[in-house]
Amino acid sequence: MYSQEISRQTPACFLFLLDQSYSMIEPLGGNESVRKCDQLALAINGWLQNMIIRASGESGVKDWLEVGVIGYRTDDQGNPIIESCLRGEIGDSWLQPISKINDHPLRIDQLNQQMWDEDLGEMTELPVEMPVWVDPVAEGGTPMCSVLHLAYGIFEEWIANHPNCFPPILVHITDGESTEGDPIPYADPIQSLATDDGNVLIFNGHLSMTAADPIYFPATDEVMPEELARVLFQMSSVLPDSLRERATAEGFDMQPNGRGMVFNADMIGLLQFLDMGTRVAKNLR
Amino acid sequence: MMNQDFQLPGCVIFLVDESSAMDVPIQEDLPNLPPGQSPRPRAANVSAAINSWIRRLGADRDPDVTIVGYKTSKEGEAVVGCRLDGAFGDHEFVPVNDLAATPLREEERVQRRPNPAGFGPPVEEPITIPIWYAPEPEGKAPQVAAFEFCAELLDRWEAAQEGSYARPLIVHVFAAGSADGNPHKAISQLLERGGDDAGPLVMNIHLSSAKLVPSTVYPSNRYYLPPGVMKDLYDRSSPLTESQRHTLRLANVPTNPKAAAMLYNAKMPDVAQAFKMIEAEVRAWPQKPVELAPTLPVDDFPPLSGDDLPGDGAETVNDDETATIAVSDRGYSLEKSDSPPVSTTVEDGSDADSLPDNVWSGESFEIVDEAETVPGNPAATLLKEGLVLLLCDRSVADPYSVSDTAAWPKLQERANAILTQAGKAADGRLELAVVTYGVDGAGETDVRATFEGPLVGQSFVKDEALTEGALRVEENWIQVPDGTGGLTSIPQTETIFLEQEPSAPAGTEEALNAAAGLVNQWCSEHPDACLPPVVVHLTRGPGDREAYHQHCQQLTDINTAAGSLVLYHLVVTEQPHRSVSYPADDSQLEWPGLQGLFELSSPLLGREELSVSKPTIVAADARGLVLNAKFDLLWDGIRAALADDSY
Numbered sequence: 052m053y054s055q056e057i058s059r060q061t062p063a064c065f066l067f068l069l070d071q072s073y074s075m076i077e078p079l080g081g082n083e084s085v086r087k088c089d090q091l092a093l094a095i096n097g098w099l100q101n102m103i104i105r106a107s108g109e110s111g112v113k114d115w116l117e118v119g120v121i122g123y124r125t126d127d128q129g130n131p132i133i134e135s136c137l138r139g140e141i142g143d144s145w146l147q148p149i150s151k152i153n154d155h156p157l158r159i160d161q162l163n164q165q166m167w168d169e170d171l172g173e174m175t176e177l178p179v180e181m182p183v184w185v186d187p188v189a190e191g192g193t194p195m196c197s198v199l200h201l202a203y204g205i206f207e208e209w210i211a212n213h214p215n216c217f218p219p220i221l222v223h224i225t226d227g228e229s230t231e232g233d234p235i236p237y238a239d240p241i242q243s244l245a246t247d248d249g250n251v252l253i254f255n256g257h258l259s260m261t262a263a264d265p266i267y268f269p270a271t272d273e274v275m276p277e278e279l280a281r282v283l284f285q286m287s288s289v290l291p292d293s294l295r296e297r298a299t300a301e302g303f304d305m306q307p308n309g310r311g312m313v314f315n316a317d318m319i320g321l322l323q324f325l326d327m328g329t330r331v332a333k334n335l336r
Numbered sequence: 337m338m339n340q341d342f343q344l345p346g347c348v349i350f351l352v353d354e355s356s357a358m359d360v361p362i363q364e365d366l367p368n369l370p371p372g373q374s375p376r377p378r379a380a381n382v383s384a385a386i387n388s389w390i391r392r393l394g395a396d397r398d399p400d401v402t403i404v405g406y407k408t409s410k411e412g413e414a415v416v417g418c419r420l421d422g423a424f425g426d427h428e429f430v431p432v433n434d435l436a437a438t439p440l441r442e443e444e445r446v447q448r449r450p451n452p453a454g455f456g457p458p459v460e461e462p463i464t465i466p467i468w469y470a471p472e473p474e475g476k477a478p479q480v481a482a483f484e485f486c487a488e489l490l491d492r493w494e495a496a497q498e499g500s501y502a503r504p505l506i507v508h509v510f511a512a513g514s515a516d517g518n519p520h521k522a523i524s525q526l527l528e529r530g531g532d533d534a535g536p537l538v539m540n541i542h543l544s545s546a547k548l549v550p551s552t553v554y555p556s557n558r559y560y561l562p563p564g565v566m567k568d569l570y571d572r573s574s575p576l577t578e579s580q581r582h583t584l585r586l587a588n589v590p591t592n593p594k595a596a597a598m599l600y601n602a603k604m605p606d607v608a609q610a611f612k613m614i615e616a617e618v619r620a621w622p623q624k625p626v627e628l629a630p631t632l633p634v635d636d637f638p639p640l641s642g643d644d645l646p647g648d649g650a651e652t653v654n655d656d657e658t659a660t661i662a663v664s665d666r667g668y669s670l671e672k673s674d675s676p677p678v679s680t681t682v683e684d685g686s687d688a689d690s691l692p693d694n695v696w697s698g699e700s701f702e703i704v705d706e707a708e709t710v711p712g713n714p715a716a717t718l719l720k721e722g723l724v725l726l727l728c729d730r731s732v733a734d735p736y737s738v739s740d741t742a743a744w745p746k747l748q749e750r751a752n753a754i755l756t757q758a759g760k761a762a763d764g765r766l767e768l769a770v771v772t773y774g775v776d777g778a779g780e781t782d783v784r785a786t787f788e789g790p791l792v793g794q795s796f797v798k799d800e801a802l803t804e805g806a807l808r809v810e811e812n813w814i815q816v817p818d819g820t821g822g823l824t825s826i827p828q829t830e831t832i833f834l835e836q837e838p839s840a841p842a843g844t845e846e847a848l849n850a851a852a853g854l855v856n857q858w859c860s861e862h863p864d865a866c867l868p869p870v871v872v873h874l875t876r877g878p879g880d881r882e883a884y885h886q887h888c889q890q891l892t893d894i895n896t897a898a899g900s901l902v903l904y905h906l907v908v909t910e911q912p913h914r915s916v917s918y919p920a921d922d923s924q925l926e927w928p929g930l931q932g933l934f935e936l937s938s939p940l941l942g943r944e945e946l947s948v949s950k951p952t953i954v955a956a957d958a959r960g961l962v963l964n965a966k967f968d969l970l971w972d973g974i975r976a977a978l979a980d981d982s983y
Contacts (some may be wrong), residue, residue, distance in 0.1 A: 263965040
């Protein structure tokens with residue numbers, strides 16, 4: 052289970068669902084100078100770049116991965132707006148091969164990368180050029196049920212075409228409750244979809260506006276501090292052994308039965324959460 | 337902060353949107369609004385701010401001011417022009433003191449002030465407010481025509497100046513988008529007049545269009561602004577000048593060197609603060625060389641304080657002068673007005689205008705809390721020092737089992753982090769004390785009120801001595817975001833002061849006695865401290881609620897010249913509970929014990945500045961209570977309170 056190798060013949064599938072509601076304009080982790088929506092876009096762009104690099108070989112970027120990035124919000128009438136965050140040439144279908152993503156960034160931005168300089172004993176900045184695929188959006192409500200319903204359809208079709216592959220992974224990032232009612236009846240069917248190598252995995256990341264205490268990869272819902280956390284816990288899959296072992300090997304304190312979920316994350320929490328997905332890449336051939 | 341390079345003052349142009357978008361109520365939370373009342377329209381709020389600005393500056397300054405409004409008529413024609421009317425109907429610019437002397441009319445308003453008895457409902461008093469600007473919004477917003485008009489206005493004003501003058505200020509306040517084309521070119525031409533460091537300074541203030549969206553205030557990083565209006569506004573605003581950044585820094589609004597004079601989605605407190613910054617800028621200008629006696633009768637203003645002598649470069653006006661002009665060389669502080677104040681209220685960052693012409697009539701912007709003023713205690717004699725005492729509850733539910741949910745290990749980590757931060761930001765003003773409490777092996781209450789390690793035996797330790805005096809120092813590598821969507825490792829030094837075992841639950845009486853004893857001792861040795869003593873109680877929640885409330889009184893009863901003791905609670909619960917930070921009410925607290933802690937927690941020090949710089953996290957009446965989160969604003973708030981001259 053969850054041991055299928057990942058290659059061009061047996062690719063993996065990642066689908067990101069990004070909350071684009073109003074509240075995503077709030078600060079992240081108590082730091083008023085950074086907004087959740089901006090940090091999320093930065094994190095996703097960084098993740099895509101990371102996966103492109105891993106997928107790169109001498110003959111270019113190998114299509115070991117198909118990736119979708121879907122944003123969800125509502126208009127001012129409350130109607131759901133669900134669209135791909137990947138635009139232009141890569142906005143024509145929900146899932147895109149990683150090589151095509153590499154070929155079509157929205158633009159290249161110059162950012163300052165912070166690094167610790169041992170010799171100087173201080174942080175230094177290095178200008179780097181980073182491709183941007185996803186831009187921040189924050190507007191309206193949180194139609195979580197509609198987007199989960201869409202995700203189900205996308206995975207159902209993908210699995211029909213890839214019955215032997217590593218199961219698709221859904222990475223959902225939100226900062227608040229669904230404004231469309233209980234999302235669990237829409238998440239359960241997704242978790243029951245499966246390939247020969249195991250059930251679809253759903254990971255949920257929750258962003259906090261304040262410097263709240265984060266909860267990483269919980270094993271029981273008894274430590275969930277509020278209803279939203281309980282809902283997300285129920286929607287999150289238990290981490291497969293392989294992923295958990297790799298995280299433990301990197302120094303994380305992982306419990307058996309820990310779920311793919313982070314609650315009250317700040318930027319560090321978000322990035323560490325997204326890393327869990329990249330550990331699948333260890334299966335890359 | 338005198339502009340020594342200029343002989344003459346500049347001029348101020350208020351460029352105000354008068355389109356129908358300004359007829360819409362302001363989009364912000366007004367917790368003090370009486371029930372049944374809706375917020376007043378944007379135009380009313382903005383004109384009130386401008387009228388108030390004119391009244392304040394007209395008292396003792398004379399630079400030229402004008403108000404340019406823009407809208408369209410019913411036929412769609414642009415109606416752009418100077419709105420000064422009454423005695424100055426045919427003038428473009430008018431010296432602000434002349435303007436102040438002859439209002440268009442006066443209006444009766446009702447002002448709500450706190451009950452002088454100290455309790456009970458606020459008292460309503462009728463007051464009269466002078467009005468110079470009373471816009472009637474209609475139609476659309478012809479911004480291109482408006483900015484072109486400003487350029488022509490400036491041409492004429494500059495031609496009339498005889499000598500070098502300070503940079504004119506254009507303060508653009510608007511809600512609607514431009515209806516007559518993209519104003520970018522018109523504004524760029526204004527910005528580029530005169531070259532790099534000359535020419536007018538253009539400030540753009542966009543009024544809040546969404547209550548829940550926080551304001552973007554003086555942004556400096558264009559990259560992070562969303563494309564569209566915000567990025568455009570950044571390009572159309574002048575950078576803040578050094579003196580403007582200094583003024584904002586004094587009000588605890590940090591800005592970066594490339595910060596733009598721009599507010600997006602601004603709420604009225606942001607507008608008020610920006611207007612005060614403009615006021616400070618104007619006060620730093622030289623006076624005109626022509627003698628201008630203010631025509632205001634002196635009895636309208638209480639006598640100035642002793643430092644009103646025209647020392648530091650202020651021009652004295654002729655001997656018949658009825659009011660001297662005070663220019664302080666420490667620069668104008670947003671905290672306390674040096675000009676004749678017409679009220680005795682404490683400046684409050686969230687209070688749009690602390691003067692009694694509460695022009696937000698019927699909707700009290702901030703009920704001034706007179707308990708916060710320090711009557712009879714001029715700021716000069718209070719010393720900038722203070723005490724922060726950490727009261728630490730070492731109890732856990734079960735001291736014999738190792739549990740992830742145990743509170744004390746987490747609280748101890750917080751206490752050490754708080755002391756580490758105090759040591760890093762130390763400037764010699766604060767002293768720290770630590771009291772921990774638990775029960776010992778024999779079941780006896782165990783209260784320790786001194787530091788350990790190199791600082792052993794000391795109850796009070798100066799913040800500068802903390803880092804050297806740690807029990808031990810830990811160097812860890814932690815991961816931080818690297819700015820490109822990745823993580824990088826950096827070394828972090830943590831100083832450890834507390835390393836005590838968890839204990840079974842203990843009563844709070846002796847611990848509170850010990851804390852009160854220390855506080856009283858310190859206060860008697862430092863009677864002139866400007867900060868009231870601060871006690872931060874780190875706890876997992878009081879076992880016996882009633883006993884705690886009772887024993888707390890010896891702390892909460894402590895009153896000093898600087899105010900009554902400030903009691904905060906930093907709580908880590910062992911049963912799961914949602915995280916709560918700086919709440920303004922107890923609605924998010926699920927258990928009666930926690931609600932009780934809310935009642936006992938003092939309002940957060942520094943909340944006036946913090947509620948403006950961090951409006952989504954800190955409300956104007958936020959309390960010093962943090963549950964299952966970091967008390968990240970503890971030192972920011974205390975430093976803001978220390979910086980506040982009124983303490």
